[in-house]
Amino acid sequence: MTEITRRPTxxxxxxxxxxxxxxxxxxxxxxxxxxxxxxxxxxxxxxGLGIGHxxxxxxxxxxxxxxxxxxxxxxxxxxPTVVGTIATVVAWDVAHGAxxxxxxxxxxxxxGRLEAVQVVSSLLVGLLSGTAGYAVYVVGxxxxxxxxxxxxxxxxxxxxxxxxxxxxxxxxxxxxNRTRSP
Amino acid sequence: xxxxxxxxxxxxxxxAGGVAALFGVLEIALSQSIAVIVGLLAVVIGIRSLLNRGDxxxxxTPDPERRTAVPVPGETLAEAIGAFRTAKTSYTPTxxxxxxxxxxxxxxxxxxxxxxxxxxxxxxxxxxxxTDDPVAAAFLSTSLDPPSRSVRDRLAAITGRKSRFxxxxxxxxxxxxxxxxxxGDAAARSLPRYDxxxxxxxxxxRAARTTxxxxxxxxxxxxxxxxxxYGIGVVALFAVGIGVVSESPAVVLAGVVGxxxxxFARALEPPELELSVDRQLSDAEPVPxxxxxxxxxxxxxxxxxxxxxxxxxxVPSGLAVTDGSSRLGxxxxxxxxxxxxxxxxxxxxxxxxxxxxxxxxxxxxxxxREYLVGSETTVVCEPELRPVAxxxxxxxxxxxxxxxxxxxxxxxxxxxxxxxEYRKSDPLSRVDWNRHAKTGDLATLEFHEERAARxxxxxxxxxxxxxAPEPDATNAVDRSxxxxxxxxxxxxxxxxxxxxxxxxxxxxxxxxxxxxxxxxLAPASGRHHEVQFAExxxxxxxxxxxxxxxxxxxxxxxxxxxxxxxxETQIVFLTPLCDYVSAxxxxxxxxxxxxxxxxxxxxxxxxxxxxxLARVARRVRRFDLQRAGIPVVDWPADESIDEVFxxxxxxxxx
Numbered sequence: 099m100t101e102i103t104r105r106p107t108x109x110x111x112x113x114x115x116x117x118x119x120x121x122x123x124x125x126x127x128x129x130x131x132x133x134x135x136x137x138x139x140x141x142x143x144x145x146g147l148g149i150g151h152x153x154x155x156x157x158x159x160x161x162x163x164x165x166x167x168x169x170x171x172x173x174x175x176x177x178p179t180v181v182g183t184i185a186t187v188v189a190w191d192v193a194h195g196a197x198x199x200x201x202x203x204x205x206x207x208x209x210g211r212l213e214a215v216q217v218v219s220s221l222l223v224g225l226l227s228g229t230a231g232y233a234v235y236v237v238g239x240x241x242x243x244x245x246x247x248x249x250x251x252x253x254x255x256x257x258x259x260x261x262x263x264x265x266x267x268x269x270x271x272x273x274x275n276r277t278r279s280p
Numbered sequence: 281x282x283x284x285x286x287x288x289x290x291x292x293x294x295x296a297g298g299v300a301a302l303f304g305v306l307e308i309a310l311s312q313s314i315a316v317i318v319g320l321l322a323v324v325i326g327i328r329s330l331l332n333r334g335d336x337x338x339x340x341t342p343d344p345e346r347r348t349a350v351p352v353p354g355e356t357l358a359e360a361i362g363a364f365r366t367a368k369t370s371y372t373p374t375x376x377x378x379x380x381x382x383x384x385x386x387x388x389x390x391x392x393x394x395x396x397x398x399x400x401x402x403x404x405x406x407x408x409x410x411t412d413d414p415v416a417a418a419f420l421s422t423s424l425d426p427p428s429r430s431v432r433d434r435l436a437a438i439t440g441r442k443s444r445f446x447x448x449x450x451x452x453x454x455x456x457x458x459x460x461x462x463x464g465d466a467a468a469r470s471l472p473r474y475d476x477x478x479x480x481x482x483x484x485x486r487a488a489r490t491t492x493x494x495x496x497x498x499x500x501x502x503x504x505x506x507x508x509x510y511g512i513g514v515v516a517l518f519a520v521g522i523g524v525v526s527e528s529p530a531v532v533l534a535g536v537v538g539x540x541x542x543x544f545a546r547a548l549e550p551p552e553l554e555l556s557v558d559r560q561l562s563d564a565e566p567v568p569x570x571x572x573x574x575x576x577x578x579x580x581x582x583x584x585x586x587x588x589x590x591x592x593x594x595v596p597s598g599l600a601v602t603d604g605s606s607r608l609g610x611x612x613x614x615x616x617x618x619x620x621x622x623x624x625x626x627x628x629x630x631x632x633x634x635x636x637x638x639x640x641x642x643x644x645x646x647x648x649r650e651y652l653v654g655s656e657t658t659v660v661c662e663p664e665l666r667p668v669a670x671x672x673x674x675x676x677x678x679x680x681x682x683x684x685x686x687x688x689x690x691x692x693x694x695x696x697x698x699x700x701e702y703r704k705s706d707p708l709s710r711v712d713w714n715r716h717a718k719t720g721d722l723a724t725l726e727f728h729e730e731r732a733a734r735x736x737x738x739x740x741x742x743x744x745x746x747x748a749p750e751p752d753a754t755n756a757v758d759r760s761x762x763x764x765x766x767x768x769x770x771x772x773x774x775x776x777x778x779x780x781x782x783x784x785x786x787x788x789x790x791x792x793x794x795x796x797x798x799x800x801l802a803p804a805s806g807r808h809h810e811v812q813f814a815e816x817x818x819x820x821x822x823x824x825x826x827x828x829x830x831x832x833x834x835x836x837x838x839x840x841x842x843x844x845x846x847x848e849t850q851i852v853f854l855t856p857l858c859d860y861v862s863a864x865x866x867x868x869x870x871x872x873x874x875x876x877x878x879x880x881x882x883x884x885x886x887x888x889x890x891x892x893l894a895r896v897a898r899r900v901r902r903f904d905l906q907r908a909g910i911p912v913v914d915w916p917a918d919e920s921i922d923e924v925f926x927x928x929x930x931x932x933x934x
Contacts, residue, residue: 209609227540
């Protein structure tokens with residue numbers, strides 16, 4: 099009789115670890131302290147993924163993201179930070195997908211297609227929102243009045259808090275809100 | 281909630297203001313410090329919400345691949361001790377109850393296997409002369425002092441009082457288990473563990489069936505939010521906040537990416553599922569132990585993309601997946617189908633596939649819908665009716681038809697019985713001509729008369745009989761049913777008439793038993809009867825491969841069976857003998873003039889104290905039955921029924 103191995107699926111785990119590694123490199127461009135944070139996050143993340151512990155993956159991804167943010171604070175170029183953020187979120191998402199799949203279906207089950215759809219959709223969303231934000235940043239350039247920035251941040255806070263429940267259709271507007279904020 | 285719309289309106293207003301300020305329509309004079317305060321506020325809100333993130337929220341899937349696990353006799357010590365309890369024992373606190381129960385067990389074993397009277401046994405317990413284990417002797421005696429302990433034991437005692445009690449119980453049980461054996465081998469003398477570790481039991485947490493309800497077509501059972509992306513919006517805000525405070529465009533952009541994901545998480549709804557499931561079996565009527573290949577074709581019947589489908593097939597509990605997996609994770613385009621293939625080992629019985637479980641998520645995985653997809657498939661696995669190599673142990677009571685069962689009476693036959701004086705009308709062929717030649721007297725030889733037996737095979741399928749030495753091993757009822765088929769086959773081959781009866785709950789789903797008859801097949805012979813016998817064994821709900829949920833009305837069933845039995849019918853009772861009811865049934869039937877032979881598949885194990893004590897209890901029960909004149913054929917778990925019967929007939933009785 100076959101036992102069900104309820105551990106994170108192998109393929110997704112590899113993809114998640116790879117994405118996390120990309121995030122570490124992206125953070126590394128910002129300086130040594132950012133690299134240190136990101137590397138520590140990667141270790142926690144990898145261990146959490148190995149044992150299928152969701153909380154550890156959360157914590158690892160958070161530290162990793164913090165590393166990316168620290169890197170972003172220390173550089174003048176925005177590209178590595180955007181790439182690092184996308185990589186972090188994809189890693190976190192795919193890792194949780196792997197844990198869920200491992201728990202629900204086990205490693206023996208054929209799950210390749212589901213995982214592929216998951217990775218592609220996750221990456222696509224990140225690239226889209228990243229590109230949109232980057233485009234606004236490049237087109238808008240510098241020099242917006244500080245009042246506009248503050249108002250947009252307030253708008254972001256209120257709307258995200260206000261959106262407690264799922265609400266199809268309004269998300270597009272929320273994304274636009276944020277893309278203007280820089 | 282009324283706060284939300286307000287917040288949304290305020291947020292939209294702020295957004296409009298911000299856009300206006302961006303294009304210079306509105307002039308707002310704000311200092312840098314206010315910007316910092318607002319940014320910090322966003323960070324604080326972010327951290328607060330993040331702390332609320334709960335554990336992963338997902339639908340747990342059952343384990344239909346596994347066979348339904350049945351308990352091991354004596355799973356808990358209290359249960360095993362309960363078997364020795366007499367009417368005298370009154371309510372006592374737990375620790376006292378354990379000691380008293382163990383004392384009762386020791387007395388029961390000493391009186392049976394050591395030839396002591398009850399008083400002698402009690403005296404021996406008090407003196408500690410019943411065992412050479414000083415710890416056990418002291419534990420069950422009120423006057424003896426425990427032996428001085430080693431340093432290691434003392435250290436162990438410091439860590440907890442319980443561990444010392446556990447050690448004493450283990451010693452006592454090991455000592456009780458070897459009573460009656462002259463020199464038990466090392467394995468029998470080794471100390472049992474107190475309890476199984478949690479690891480060994482954790483497997484049973486998950487249900488072994490997808491559902492117990494019948495589902496026709498497809499039905500949605502649940503929808504839930506997975507909270508998969510919970511916290512992403514908050515982290516994004518956090519980044520935006522930090523970015524604004526430190527005036528770093530890179531970090532603000534990082535936040536923007538996060539907000540994009542937050543929007544994605546909330547934008548989508550999982551599709552309404554329309555699946556069709558078609559199951560093909562390589563062999564719909566296999567023999568027990570065969571592997572069959574199952575091919576499941578899953579088709580998306582709806583005009584929509586299913587991005588995330590997790591499928592768990594409803595493998596019945598009598599089937600165990602041996603190769604491949606009965607689970608699948610996939611995405612399905614409209615009209616597309618996928619196949620899932622696996623191999624399963626089949627046990628005897630009639631197995632109906634449970635509805636399959638399908639869990640669908642939307643593309644962002646934030647909402648989960650659970651469906652049950654029904655698709656009727658049944659595997660019927662009839663036990664083989666192959667005669668046993670050795671004669672079936674029957675009692676020497678027979679019907680008045682000629683057959684092959686040797687009775688105690690003299691008459692025509694083949695086995696010598698006695699010599700008696702010649703009477704007129706004795707057949708010439710039986711006159712002892714040798715003696716006549718020597719002495720001139722006429723004498724007649726008598727042989728054991730051979731008649732046909734009328735036998736009813738009674739299978740104990742009560743809940744208490746669903747036991748196995750390991751949770752996944754073949755349980756006692758399965759072994760009984762298989763043996764019933766083989767016993768019937770050998771008896772029918774010998775020209776005896778055989779019937780079948782069952783004891784135990786008929787309905788598996790906890791419903792009422794009204795309208796559903798317990799199994800009864802009157803003794804008869806012939807090919808048609810044999811086929812009927814096999815069919816009943818395979819398909820009667822009483823012998824279902826699914827262990828029953830509750831105990832049936834065995835007393836009522838027993839009365840019905842007794843009323844149906846004609847005189848001179850003897851009974852082969854197949855039972856694991858692990859509770860008092862099984863011994864009671866044998867005694868009741870025997871007392872009503874139906875000679876009973878008990879064939880008892882042994883489901884006991886000896887890993888833990890409870891299991892070892894349950895084994896002693898079974899031994900005591902067996903001994904008591906044999907003392908009451910009911911032969912008991914013990915059938916160890918690692919032997920075949922042929923070996924057991926061969927050994928029994930070599931023992932000199934039929």
